[in-house]
Amino acid sequence: MTWGLRFRVWVCLIGICATSPAWAADLLTANVTLIDGTGAPAVKGAWVSVKDGRIDRISRAPIRAANADKIDGKGKYLIPGLIDIHVHLKGGGAWGDKPAPDIEKSLKGLRAYLDNGVTTIFDAGNNPEFIYGLRAQERAGEIVSPRIFATGQVFGASSLRGRGQDPNALPDWPEIEARLERVIAMKPDVQKFSFERFGANTGEVIPLIPLDAMARIVAYVHAKNVRTTIHITDEVIASTVVAAGMSTPEHPVVTAPISDALAKRIVDGKIAFATTFSIFDDTEGMGWPAWTKPMIAIAQANVKNLVEHGGIAALGSDHFDAAMVHHEIMRIGQMGLPPTTTLRIATLNGAIFIGREKEFGSLERGKWADMVLLDADPLADLTNLKRIHAVYKAGQRIQ
Ligand SMILES: [Zn+2]
Structure with a gap:
């Protein structure tokens, strides 16, 4: 382990590594409730970045992506198309x-x-x-x-x-x-x-x-x-x-x-x-x-x-x-x-x-970013799947 890496690990251990390096992304959904389509439980406070039309990163910690279009996902739900x-x-x-x-x-x-x-x-x-x-x-x-x-x-x-x-x-x-x-x-x-x-x-x-x-x-x-x-x-x-x-x-x-x-x-x-x-x-x-x-x-x-x-x-x-x-x-x-x-x-x-x-078909790293952003929780009520805020196909906003 180099000294630089050792220092970084140590800094993270004391809890100040929240600022990860800036990430190249085209689209970033911040602080959203993610329902990935695999059947896994919803993840609150997720950050999802899209690069070249595909899901690039999914993180519970904030992702920095200076040049990305940002979507405030607070109170919203992100599901696969x-x-x-x-x-x-x-x-x-x-x-x-x-x-x-x-x-x-x-x-x-x-x-x-x-x-x-x-x-x-x-x-x-x-x-x-x-x-x-x-x-x-x-x-x-x-x-x-x-x-x-x-x-x-x-x-x-x-x-x-x-x-x-x-x-x-x-x-x-x-x-x-x-x-x-x-x-x-x-x-x-x-x-x-x-x-x-x-x-x-x-x-x-x-x-x-x-x-x-x-x-x-x-x-x-x-x-x-x-x-x-x-x-x-x-x-x-x-x-x-x-x-x-x-x-x-x-x-x-x-x-x-x-x-x-x-x-x-x-x-x-x-x-x-x-x-x-x-x-x-x-x-x-x-x-x-x-x-x-x-x-x-x-x-x-x-x-x-x-x-x-x-x-x-x-x-x-x-x-x-x-x-x-x-x-x-x-x-x-x-x-x-x-x-x-x-x-x-x-x-x-x-x-x-x-x-x-x-x-x-699911929101997982490497797959096409075909996504729907909802204004209400579909797991609480399936009719909330009609509460559509935005639709993306390969990371491009359609609606
Ligand atoms: Zn038929």
């Missing part, structure tokens, strides 16, 4: 959303997500040219938008065999491979599949494609370094897709309590899944019969069961409306989990779902 991993953005013309493309409509929708504190979305099915075009513009910094991740075209059962055809009469593998290559060529962030009936619960019932074919498709896509997600509704389908090695179901099981065996496979396999409770608040709008309404409570019980055993639930609204993110948070909150867990479901777990948790 919210993430919705089941969106179908409006304006793309998918599912009767006409006229399309309507870029004005989609840009308004994207802006609304940011204004509601949502800094990342995963579009789980849309017109591919439309959504991949917006994704390219977002990544080039040309539009005001949350981070866009997308699947483009959902690879459905009809992509394989056509509606109403014998489920076992699949095309030969080279033909399936060619069809898979066509969707992979568009660079989905996660490729979504739907191998069951059309519509969530009420459409035409078609048998699942055989497990070995599904497993081969999944393995092929994963070998191309593309994650997979899939529409599910019930135990049989969920068990099959888990056995086939799918990365992430885009819904919980909604028809009945899941078996312990399936719960164990999901938890042990660290398989993230979407919540999508809100969709059952609009069964009339979806044209579903009244008997689908109680599925919300079944879904909540299944998700609660999984989360309490260590499962990774991620907020997905299955909607196109930013306000529905807060509605989904209310539905997640109804499960009675600790509020730090609810917040993790709405942030870090979404990043895990899309495989980007090393880049963002």
